[in-house]
Amino acid sequence: MPDKMLKFVKVDQQTPTKRLADKRVDDFKEIYDQFVQDKAKEQSSRCSQCGVPFCQIHCPLHNNIPDWLRMSAEDRLEEAYELACSTNNMPEVCGRICPQDRLCEGNCVIEQSGHGTVTIGSVEKYITDTAWEKGWIKPIKISNEIDMSIGIIGAGPAGLACAEELRKLGYKITIYDRHDRPGGLLIYGIPNFKLEKFVVERRTNLLKESGIKFRQNIEVGKDILFDELKQKHDALLIATGVYKSREVNLIGNDLKNIFPAMKFLTASNRKGLGDKVEEFDNGNLNAENKNVIVIGGGDTAMDCVRTAVRQNAKSVKCLYRRDRENMPGSTREVHNAEEEGVEFIWLSNPKEYIGTEKILSILVEKMKLGEPDSSGRKKPEAISNSEFEMKADMLINALGFDPENLPKLFNDQNLLVSKWGTVKINYQTMETNTPGIFSAGDIVRGASLVVWAIKDGREAAVSISKYLELKRQKKIKAA
């Protein structure tokens, strides 16, 4: 074992500095500073180099974490990057926004001995940001382009990862997306304070320079027919994500100033990108000077409350029907939100929205937790006669997302979907019930994580290349 490792006994865990809450709420910049080189090296050296690395097992991409930590501790950063990117198409994105406490770091063995986990995500970000700075990341160069094309619907992490892997093999790739910029939720969902947009843009620019064609502002099913894409390409990938907001059907639902989370976040992200957003500029989607209530307990709700704080809301409250221990969002994000002044109203549920034209207040009922439901979390039950009223000038629903009706949208009633509307695939091959059409990411799993979307995109790429190789050989035989 190199003497540069196993330092967890002597070296304490240290994360990159987090900017102070009262300073960071003044802007939308990321809240964690970068490691300086010596810190990244020192923190990497804490790894215990386990024979069976649980961090690697619990990383959806099975990143070779102990090896790139060792390389980083030995100042072999370029090799560390080569290794990190051999399993992950966006290590700097995952390093920033994976819920590491539930994945790699949550399974770090040295934490179980009371020493505090290795800060894996921060080192992964450091290695890859350094690779960008030093110019080690280069566009893909193709010497022999294969005369077969793949159409990818959706430029989110699943579509982008699949595109990159197939381009490396020499295929022609076209990505279709209904938004004006590629990146999916990395651009229009996740706010800058978690993931600054230049991080996503430099990746998508690299893919463009690698010869991947992007056709933005094209909604498949509307601006171009799904059938047309089937004719045009040798294989297709559906990676459209999930966008239908879940809603609560309450009295007062139709009052003004009640918004779905994605509408609020997209407007804020567009403003950050310098776009003109009429509904923001006229004040509707701007939380400034408003009493804002966000309903929901997941990561999207956390992004909404923290965005509202940065827009100078008068007050920001998050209403959630379970308690802190039973909420789906990352504890790290709840903690960040609390530091930034968000008030959490646990065990409470909206019952009615009150107002004349615009929302003025909401009627809330208190909840208690019963037996665990099918998700394993305790089921919330209303407490009778517990209602109280809360003032609200703006209400944001962050209750989760469902898939759109793809068979209808694509005018393809043969496309098999589950009872939840997610696309059904063969999990061995990522292929749908139609040969040559594959699917990946949230549209298969339901709302999930970036790292799982990347994993799916990579697996779909492997299956698509096998499928195309067979197709090519059949053509040769038939000729």
Ligand SMILES: Cc1cc2nc3c(=O)[nH]c(=O)nc-3n(C[C@H](O)[C@H](O)[C@H](O)COP(=O)(O)OP(=O)(O)OC[C@H]3O[C@@H](n4cnc5c(N)ncnc54)[C@H](O)[C@@H]3O)c2cc1C
């Ligand atoms: C607010 C928010 C915060 C999140 N925070 C985190 C986080 O911190 N960490 C984390 O790991 N995950 C987070 N997630 C989840 C993560 O963003 C998703 O799991 C991931 O982006 C899914 O990737 P995808 O490629 O499947 O879909 P998406 O990223 O949704 O991309 C799908 C793309 O398909 C396009 N599209 C859809 N329909 C069509 C059509 N008919 N024609 C053409 N194009 C179409 C869309 O425009 C979009 O660009 C968050 C999600 C949200 C909403």
Ligand code: SF4
């Ligand atoms: S991709 Fe996510 S889970 Fe895997 S090592 Fe990186 S931060 Fe951890």
